[in-house]
Amino acid sequence: MNDIKKQFQKRASDYNSYTKWLKDEELFRLCTLPLRDYPNNAKCLDIGGGTGWLAYKDYKESGRKWTVVDISEDMGNIVPNEIEFICSKAESIPLPDESFDFIIIRSVLEYTEVDKVLLEVKRLLKEEGYFVLAQKVMDGYITDINLILKLEQLRNPLKKNLGFMSNINKSVSKTNLRILNSRTYTQNYSISYDKWLKRNGTIPEANQKELENIINNLEVDVSSRTGLKLIDNNLHSKLTWGIITCHKNSYVNPRINIVVSMIVEKTLNDKKYIVLQKRKYLYTEPHYYNVWELPQGKVEKDETIFETAKRELFEETGLNLFGSLLPNSIETINDITLNQSDVLTTVFAKGGMNYLGVCVLVKAEGEFETGIQDTEPQWVEVGSLKNKLENERFFPLNIPMIKKYIEYVG
Ligand SMILES: C[S@@+](CC[C@H](N)C(=O)[O-])C[C@H]1O[C@@H](n2cnc3c(N)ncnc32)[C@H](O)[C@@H]1O
Structure with missing residues (x-):
C-alpha cells in the first residue's frame, strides 16, 4: 500500500471531527458556486472526496447525485450511503468519458x-461542465515562506508543495480547461496544540520535536504576520485557499453551429402571439433546463434556412411552417451579408461549443403536438414578452432576437 493511502487509512476515523477547515460554510459556498445555476439533477463528482463530507452536504441541500472517488477505502467507509463511493486513484478513474456536469477536487492535488x-477531470466532464479546484496556497505568506514550508514539510512529509496560485493556474491552463475565476480565501482557525502536533500518529516523532521547537520559539513579528500563535494550548493559525473555477472548454479550436431560430407569429382578436417553449435537455444541458427558448435547431448538410426552420418547427412543436414574413430575400446561409438589416444574427460564444443564430419571422398552421420532444410549446402574448424577458430565464442566444422583435412590432 502506498504511504499516502496508509496515512489516510489511519486518519479516516477522526477525519471529520479533526479537520478544522472541513465545515467552513464560506469555503463550501465558494467550492460549490457553479452548482447554484444547476438544477438538482446535475451529476457531480468529488475526486479525492475522502469521507464525502462536501458531497453529502450538497446532497442534503439539493438532492443532487454525487460520486466520491478516493484512494482510501477507510475514508470511503465513512461516506454516507446516499453517495456513491468508488475506491480508485485519481490519476485513472474507472468511469466513462463525459459522465459529470460538475467536478470538484479539494485539498487533494498535492498528493x-x-x-x-x-x-x-477534462475527460470526465461533460461538454458544458464545470470544474472547481480548491487548494491550500502560500500566497498569504510571502515574507515567511521558508518557515511555513518547513512546518508543512515536517507535518506532512508526503505532501508536494504546489506553491502559489500562479503555479496552479498554470497547471490548469496546460490541460486546456478554461479558467473562469481564480480567487483566494483566507480562514483563521485554532486547534488543540496536542492534536496538531501528533495528528492520529501520522506525524513522525522526530518531526514532532522539531515542530514543537519552532512553535515555541516564534518571533513576535513572525507571529503577527502569519497569525501563528500558541494560546492556552491552542494553536491559532491562518490558512489561504486558492479556488479556481473552470469550464471544460477552452477557446482553442472552437466549434461553431449555425442555428435557425424562429419567431412564429399569429394574430388573434387583434392581439399578436409568438411561440415560446421550455428547454428540456435534462442530461445534456442541465443548467439550461426549464429556460425559455424559441423553436430552433442546427442547419443540417445541404439545407436552406427555411428547410431547417420547417423541419425544426415540425419536430419541436408539430406546427407546419407556411410562410416567412422576414427576411424575404435569402435562401441559404451564403446569401446573408453582414449588414443585412432584416436578418438578425446573434453569436453565443461559450468556449468549445458556439452558436451563430439566424432568426426568421414566420407563420405556421396546425395545432401543437405536445410530448413530441417534451418542450411544452405555447402561444405567448407579445405584450407580455418584455416583462417575461426581465423576470424569467431565456436561452442567451434568443435574448437579443426577442428584444429586436419587440422593437420591430413597436
Ligand atoms: C486532505 S483529504 C481531502 C478530502 C476531501 N477532498 C475534503 O475536502 O474533505 C485528501 C484525500 O485525498 C485522497 N487521496 C490522496 N491521494 C489520492 C490519489 N492519488 N487518488 C485518489 N485519492 C487520493 C486521500 O485518501 C484523502 O481522502
Whole structure:
C-alpha cells in the first residue's frame, strides 16, 4: 500500500471531527458556486472526496447525485450511503468519458500526479461542465515562506508543495480547461496544540520535536504576520485557499453551429402571439433546463434556412411552417451579408461549443403536438414578452432576437 493511502487509512476515523477547515460554510459556498445555476439533477463528482463530507452536504441541500472517488477505502467507509463511493486513484478513474456536469477536487492535488489528474477531470466532464479546484496556497505568506514550508514539510512529509496560485493556474491552463475565476480565501482557525502536533500518529516523532521547537520559539513579528500563535494550548493559525473555477472548454479550436431560430407569429382578436417553449435537455444541458427558448435547431448538410426552420418547427412543436414574413430575400446561409438589416444574427460564444443564430419571422398552421420532444410549446402574448424577458430565464442566444422583435412590432 502506498504511504499516502496508509496515512489516510489511519486518519479516516477522526477525519471529520479533526479537520478544522472541513465545515467552513464560506469555503463550501465558494467550492460549490457553479452548482447554484444547476438544477438538482446535475451529476457531480468529488475526486479525492475522502469521507464525502462536501458531497453529502450538497446532497442534503439539493438532492443532487454525487460520486466520491478516493484512494482510501477507510475514508470511503465513512461516506454516507446516499453517495456513491468508488475506491480508485485519481490519476485513472474507472468511469466513462463525459459522465459529470460538475467536478470538484479539494485539498487533494498535492498528493497526486497533477497533470494526470487534471486530464482525467477534462475527460470526465461533460461538454458544458464545470470544474472547481480548491487548494491550500502560500500566497498569504510571502515574507515567511521558508518557515511555513518547513512546518508543512515536517507535518506532512508526503505532501508536494504546489506553491502559489500562479503555479496552479498554470497547471490548469496546460490541460486546456478554461479558467473562469481564480480567487483566494483566507480562514483563521485554532486547534488543540496536542492534536496538531501528533495528528492520529501520522506525524513522525522526530518531526514532532522539531515542530514543537519552532512553535515555541516564534518571533513576535513572525507571529503577527502569519497569525501563528500558541494560546492556552491552542494553536491559532491562518490558512489561504486558492479556488479556481473552470469550464471544460477552452477557446482553442472552437466549434461553431449555425442555428435557425424562429419567431412564429399569429394574430388573434387583434392581439399578436409568438411561440415560446421550455428547454428540456435534462442530461445534456442541465443548467439550461426549464429556460425559455424559441423553436430552433442546427442547419443540417445541404439545407436552406427555411428547410431547417420547417423541419425544426415540425419536430419541436408539430406546427407546419407556411410562410416567412422576414427576411424575404435569402435562401441559404451564403446569401446573408453582414449588414443585412432584416436578418438578425446573434453569436453565443461559450468556449468549445458556439452558436451563430439566424432568426426568421414566420407563420405556421396546425395545432401543437405536445410530448413530441417534451418542450411544452405555447402561444405567448407579445405584450407580455418584455416583462417575461426581465423576470424569467431565456436561452442567451434568443435574448437579443426577442428584444429586436419587440422593437420591430413597436
Ligand atoms: C486532505 S483529504 C481531502 C478530502 C476531501 N477532498 C475534503 O475536502 O474533505 C485528501 C484525500 O485525498 C485522497 N487521496 C490522496 N491521494 C489520492 C490519489 N492519488 N487518488 C485518489 N485519492 C487520493 C486521500 O485518501 C484523502 O481522502
